[in-house]
Amino acid sequence: xxxxxxxxxxxxxxxxxxxxxxxxxxxxxxxxxxxxxxxxxxxxxxxxxxxxxxxxxxxxxxxxxxxxxxxxxxxxxxxxxxxxxxxxxxxxxxxxxxxxxxxxxxxxxxxxxxxxxxxxxxxxxxxxxxxxxxxxxxxxxxxxxxxxxxxxxxxxxxxxxxxxxxxxxxxxxxxxxxxxxxxxxxxxxxxxxxxxxxxxxxxxxxxxxxxxxxxxxxxxxxxxxxxxxxxxxxxxxxxxxxxxxxxxxxxxxxxxxxxxxxxxxxxxxxxxxxxxxxxxxxxxxxxxxxxxxxxxxxxxxxxxxxxxxxxxxxxxxxxxxxxxxxxxxxxxxxxxxxxxxxxxxxxxxxxxxxxxxxxxxxxxxxxxxxxxxxxxxxxxxxxxxxxxxxxxxxxxxxxxxxxxxxxxxxxxxxxxxxxxxxxxxxxxxxxxxxxxxxxxxxxxxxxxxxxxxxxxxxxxxxxxxxxxx
Amino acid sequence: xxxxxxxxxxxxxxxxxxxxxxxxxxxxxxxxxxxxxxxxxxxxxxxxxxxxxxxxxxxxxxxxxxxxxxxxxxxxxxxxxxxxxxxxxxxxxxxxxxxxxxxxxxxxxxxxxxxxxxxxxxxxxxxxxxxxxxxxxxxxxxxxxxxxxxxxxxxxxxxxxxxxxxxxxxxxxxxxxxxxxxxxxxxxxxxxxxxxxxxxxxxxxxxxxxxxxxxxxxxxxxxxxxxxxxxxxxxxxxxxxxxxxxxxxxxxxxxxxxxxxxxxxxxxxxxxxxxxxxxxxxxxxxxxxxxxxxxxxxxxxxxxxxxxxxxxxxxxxxxxxxxxxxxxxxxxxxxxxxxxxxxxxxxxxxxxxxxxxxxxxxxxxxxxxxxxxxxxxxxxxxxxxxxxxxxxxxxxxxxxxxxxxxxxxx
Numbered sequence: 001x002x003x004x005x006x007x008x009x010x011x012x013x014x015x016x017x018x019x020x021x022x023x024x025x026x027x028x029x030x031x032x033x034x035x036x037x038x039x040x041x042x043x044x045x046x047x048x049x050x051x052x053x054x055x056x057x058x059x060x061x062x063x064x065x066x067x068x069x070x071x072x073x074x075x076x077x078x079x080x081x082x083x084x085x086x087x088x089x090x091x092x093x094x095x096x097x098x099x100x101x102x103x104x105x106x107x108x109x110x111x112x113x114x115x116x117x118x119x120x121x122x123x124x125x126x127x128x129x130x131x132x133x134x135x136x137x138x139x140x141x142x143x144x145x146x147x148x149x150x151x152x153x154x155x156x157x158x159x160x161x162x163x164x165x166x167x168x169x170x171x172x173x174x175x176x177x178x179x180x181x182x183x184x185x186x187x188x189x190x191x192x193x194x195x196x197x198x199x200x201x202x203x204x205x206x207x208x209x210x211x212x213x214x215x216x217x218x219x220x221x222x223x224x225x226x227x228x229x230x231x232x233x234x235x236x237x238x239x240x241x242x243x244x245x246x247x248x249x250x251x252x253x254x255x256x257x258x259x260x261x262x263x264x265x266x267x268x269x270x271x272x273x274x275x276x277x278x279x280x281x282x283x284x285x286x287x288x289x290x291x292x293x294x295x296x297x298x299x300x301x302x303x304x305x306x307x308x309x310x311x312x313x314x315x316x317x318x319x320x321x322x323x324x325x326x327x328x329x330x331x332x333x334x335x336x337x338x339x340x341x342x343x344x345x346x347x348x349x350x351x352x353x354x355x356x357x358x359x360x361x362x363x364x365x366x367x368x369x370x371x372x373x374x375x376x377x378x379x380x381x382x383x384x385x386x387x388x389x390x391x392x393x394x395x396x397x398x399x400x401x402x403x404x405x406x407x408x409x410x411x412x413x414x415x416x417x418x419x420x421x422x423x424x425x426x427x428x429x430x431x432x433x434x435x436x437x438x439x440x441x442x443x444x445x446x447x448x449x450x451x452x453x454x455x456x457x458x459x460x461x462x463x464x465x466x467x468x469x
Numbered sequence: 470x471x472x473x474x475x476x477x478x479x480x481x482x483x484x485x486x487x488x489x490x491x492x493x494x495x496x497x498x499x500x501x502x503x504x505x506x507x508x509x510x511x512x513x514x515x516x517x518x519x520x521x522x523x524x525x526x527x528x529x530x531x532x533x534x535x536x537x538x539x540x541x542x543x544x545x546x547x548x549x550x551x552x553x554x555x556x557x558x559x560x561x562x563x564x565x566x567x568x569x570x571x572x573x574x575x576x577x578x579x580x581x582x583x584x585x586x587x588x589x590x591x592x593x594x595x596x597x598x599x600x601x602x603x604x605x606x607x608x609x610x611x612x613x614x615x616x617x618x619x620x621x622x623x624x625x626x627x628x629x630x631x632x633x634x635x636x637x638x639x640x641x642x643x644x645x646x647x648x649x650x651x652x653x654x655x656x657x658x659x660x661x662x663x664x665x666x667x668x669x670x671x672x673x674x675x676x677x678x679x680x681x682x683x684x685x686x687x688x689x690x691x692x693x694x695x696x697x698x699x700x701x702x703x704x705x706x707x708x709x710x711x712x713x714x715x716x717x718x719x720x721x722x723x724x725x726x727x728x729x730x731x732x733x734x735x736x737x738x739x740x741x742x743x744x745x746x747x748x749x750x751x752x753x754x755x756x757x758x759x760x761x762x763x764x765x766x767x768x769x770x771x772x773x774x775x776x777x778x779x780x781x782x783x784x785x786x787x788x789x790x791x792x793x794x795x796x797x798x799x800x801x802x803x804x805x806x807x808x809x810x811x812x813x814x815x816x817x818x819x820x821x822x823x824x825x826x827x828x829x830x831x832x833x834x835x836x837x838x839x840x841x842x843x844x845x846x847x848x849x850x851x852x853x854x855x856x857x858x859x860x861x862x863x864x865x866x867x868x869x870x871x872x873x874x875x876x877x878x879x
Contacts, residue, residue: 096830119518205487255550
């Protein structure tokens with residue numbers, strides 16, 4: 001039997017050095033007795049042996065965490081796992097293996113304790129000794145985690161001196177971190193910020209919802225004795241029913257007289273008068289609830305461009321990009337439209353660009369929104385706005401992109417293919433040139449897409465010609 | 470009246486802030502202070518305390534002021550409420566944040582505010598506080614700013630540079646109830662504000678042509694909150710709205726807040742016992758949508774009323790309503806299908822997938838790997854277990870639902 005005793009600090013490294021040498025000689029796990037903190041003295045460890053010893057990074061990370069567990073058996077378990085790992089590399093990745101399971105549970109318990117240390121250490125301010133402010137805390141962890149838990153505070157509180165005292169030792173920081181053996185529990189001076197903290201704790205609590213089970217599982221009672229705020233909990237719970245009853249008894253109150261004056265000043269009265277400008281129409285449309293699309297869509301996407309333009313281009317409905325930005329034709333299909341227009345000598349800024357339906361219709365799929373075609377009812381409801389737009393813009397020519405726009409403008413829902421490239425008459429009079437919607441071109445396979453792209457450009461060329469004629 | 474002390478202001482303005490459920494401090498960039506400044510963030514959030522209402526305290530959650538010109542019926546701070554009012558100076562907020570932070574009581578600041586004078590005026594003061602913390606004090610901790618929906622884009626852009634998280638509250642699941650109960654707010658501007666945050670975050674991820682990265686914009690993303698039980702929306706309506714919000718604005722979280730009586734109630738809303746169980750079931754359903762591949766419609770369709778079953782969890786309710794898809798063979802099922810088994814969590818499923826590469830997975834293995842077999846056993850087959858007629862038995866729901874309570878005689 002070989003007795004290996006590990007020091008108070010730097011224990012994991014010491015275990016790793018000893019385990020490497022023992023495993024190099026393939027010393028059986030039951031031939032090693034591991035101990036903490038010099039109770040039995042240490043036997044000489046055999047010199048490096050003939051067998052190679054390897055371990056994955058994952059195992060080392062696991063072992064380092066398990067090393068902070070309070071179970072005295074942890075060193076023996078880790079050594080047994082290391083020996084087993086030399087023949088069977090896979091067992092450590094199998095959650096159904098009992099040893100893997102046990103080590104994983106121990107690591108989880110340690111990680112939780114470290115996390116709770118980061119959460120529940122409460123510093124008290126001490127009189128400063130120099131230019132840096134100075135703080136101290138007393139904390140009682142479940143496992144010997146001081147060394148593993150302290151670097152967090154170095155990263156967080158680099159500009160102050162601090163001391164964390166625990167039953168297992170002290171962590172002191174004054175620009176560098178060092179560990180010292182345990183000392184008697186320090187008396188910490190009263191700190192005014194702790195009184196403010198208690199005020200905060202008592203007032204952020206909602207007495208109408210009591211869930212003490214949730215509180216206890218996340219803030220286990222074993223940590224309470226060192227938390228200043230937990231002293232208030234009993235009184236807060238005792239008062240809660242009375243406070244809730246008081247709210248009930250008080251019931252609704254009478255609003256002070258000035259309240260109505262304040263809200264009257266800022267509340268926008270609904271305006272249902274027929275709009276007398278395009279801009280007024282836009283304002284009204286931004287609050288439109290004529291169909292149900294407004295509930296899911298972000299906002300009304302109104303037309304844009306030159307309101308006195310002789311050319312109006314009507315698409316189907318805003319897509320994802322248009323909905324987020326609140327502007328028409330800014331997504332991929334819009335870019336294709338703008339490029340093609342520029343290519344045939346039409347300036348998008350000198351036309352009125354709008355959609356037959358002014359809200360985005362979609363079905364949610366996880367983090368994406370899948371475009372849906374607007375229904376006939378939605379197109380009919382939204383025609384109200386398209387008609388108003390047309391009354392103010394009074395275009396000489398309208399280009400309908402796709403079947404929805406063609407239907408909204410002409411009332412004809414016949415298939416688009418035979419109609420494309422022809423000029424029809426809008427319901428309110430005026431010529432309507434029918435063409436593809438650019439999103440169709442983006443959806444098609446390369447070969448038909450190239451043909452559709454050509455037809456689209458030819459139709460827009462025809463529109464340009466009609467404008468100059 | 471004597472001016473209020475800092476302690477009195479803190480009491481009023483934390484009391485006023487407690488109806489906001491969010492307290493997350495996770496998911497932001499990693500920062501630390503050895504090179505200067507104070508504070509750190511390391512990805513994982515830390516809850517520094519819990520109050521008996523079961524909510525964590527991770528951030529100093531306060532209002533800059535609870536004076537407000539809006540009149541939202543559900544809110545304690547509405548203009549027509551007779552609650553005590555107070556207002557912090559920017560320096561008071563900064564000092565409180567830093568002093569609590571140095572004592573390791575908080576991860577940072579969650580600052581919200583009543584609307585004073587105008588949305589822009591309020592927002593600019595909140596941005597000023599965040600800027601003072603970041604620039605003058607080198608604060609590296611977490612900052613969550615509530616965004617005022619009607620504030621100018623320029624102010625929101627600045628807020629995103631100093632804050633880790635921005636949030637705009639959708640407040641209620643249906644547009645009609647927002648218009649009715651919060652007449653100064655407009656659902657479309659609330660959504661437009663969320664869209665702006667999403668677009669700004671995306672723009673900040675694009676490198677310039679020289680390969681330079683623009684400054685990060687709200688690296689911990691955005692979240693929102695919905696009040697449950699103040700209007701007539703069903704759970705299905707609520708989940709639909711959540712699905713729309715998640716898909717549209719890349720939200721990290723939608724918080725559900727059971728409508729809770731407030732000290733100075735409005736006549737428009739009844740004082741009720743907060744529906745805490747309903748809130749809990751909605752969070753479970755929300756998790757199913759985000760981590761288990763469920764659609765809002767599937768969860769909402771499990772019960773004809775459109776509300777979630779309060780007696781059993783929504784995954785179990787879905788499985789009971791879709792028994793034709795069970796039992797599932799654990800040795801062969803896809804990850805997606807394993808995630809739908811009641812009693813299997815995401816971690817359990819990951820462990821099952823790792824374990825079944827190493828050999829057959831048996832009943833006892835599943836128990837050890839964290840599966841809740843009391844739920845799962847009716848829905849899985851294993852080398853040493855077959856549910857037989859249990860999956861389709863009529864009394865299956867009764868096995869999970871709590872026993873009906875015997876009413877007391879008066």
